[in-house]
Amino acid sequence: xxxxxxxxxxxxxxxxxxxxxxxxxxxxxxxxxxxxxxxxxxxxxxxxxxxxxxxxxxxxxxxxxxxxxxxxxxxxxxxxxxxxxxxxxxxxxxxxxxxxxxxxxxxxxxxxxxxxxxxxxxxxxxxxxxxxxxxxxxxxxxxxxxxxxxxxxxxxxxxxxxxxxxxxxxxxxxxxxxxxxxxxxxxxxxxxxxxxxxxxxxxxxxxxxxxxxxxxxxxxxxxxxxxxxxxxxxxxxxxxxxxxxxxxxxxxxxxxxxxxxxxxxxxx
Numbered sequence: 001x002x003x004x005x006x007x008x009x010x011x012x013x014x015x016x017x018x019x020x021x022x023x024x025x026x027x028x029x030x031x032x033x034x035x036x037x038x039x040x041x042x043x044x045x046x047x048x049x050x051x052x053x054x055x056x057x058x059x060x061x062x063x064x065x066x067x068x069x070x071x072x073x074x075x076x077x078x079x080x081x082x083x084x085x086x087x088x089x090x091x092x093x094x095x096x097x098x099x100x101x102x103x104x105x106x107x108x109x110x111x112x113x114x115x116x117x118x119x120x121x122x123x124x125x126x127x128x129x130x131x132x133x134x135x136x137x138x139x140x141x142x143x144x145x146x147x148x149x150x151x152x153x154x155x156x157x158x159x160x161x162x163x164x165x166x167x168x169x170x171x172x173x174x175x176x177x178x179x180x181x182x183x184x185x186x187x188x189x190x191x192x193x194x195x196x197x198x199x200x201x202x203x204x205x206x207x208x209x210x211x212x213x214x215x216x217x218x219x220x221x222x223x224x225x226x227x228x229x230x231x232x233x234x235x236x237x238x239x240x241x242x243x244x245x246x247x248x249x250x251x252x253x254x255x256x257x258x259x260x261x262x263x264x265x266x267x268x
């Protein structure tokens with residue numbers, strides 16, 4: 001597969017990922033040698049930030065952004081997006097540091113960007129695989145995706161997935177200053193906004209493998225945040241559709257199809 005010609009930045013948020021960071025970046029550069037990496041570290045007490053600095057000193061493709069404390073996944077990615085836009089990158093990748101997102105699948109995601117504006121590495125489209133996850137995690141993930149898909153009216157099978165590729169234009173046009181979601185709710189938020197703005201969102205199957213080292217950052221608070229925010233967004237969506245279909249308050253004709261009123265602008 002040909003190397004991407006546009007400058008690519010892979011944003012990797014870290015918090016206590018010292019044991020995983022070097023192997024993941026090594027695998028990434030084996031798969032896409034020209035990609036730059038931005039490690040966004042939230043003052044990890046295990047020395048992840050210091051390791052990232054050592055890696056950056058040895059390899060100009062590695063950049064490091066130190067933050068003052070643990071402020072959440074969403075805030076870390078937004079800081080990474082800001083860095084990417086200020087430094088002229090045309091393609092921006094989200095990828096976890098724990099090895100669950102296979103860098104070897106990144107070339108396929110980058111190739112699909114020829115047909116899309118946002119490409120999601122998906123566990124739940126044909127060809128997608130989940131390895132070594134306990135059943136309760138699989139249930140939470142699948143239930144969360146189904147709930148979000150129904151509430152928001154989007155066809156994305158894996159809207160909570162965190163392995164994804166953005167065109168620069170998407171990050172420029174979305175109102176990132178309005179995004180306050182954290183945890184995997186951030187991924188739902190960004191994908192839904194992209195759909196509302198008329199961007200093309202495609203999914204590419206990946207093999208997702210549970211981390212071998214370190215502890216998961218998943219918590220009940222993350223699940224509750226996602227459930228609550230999606231409920232609010234879904235309710236607002238239904239109210240907007242109702243107002244758009246019947247702006248005068250008069251009884252709407254019975255023969256108007258449900259999809260006659262789009263949720264947002266359509267991009268040509």
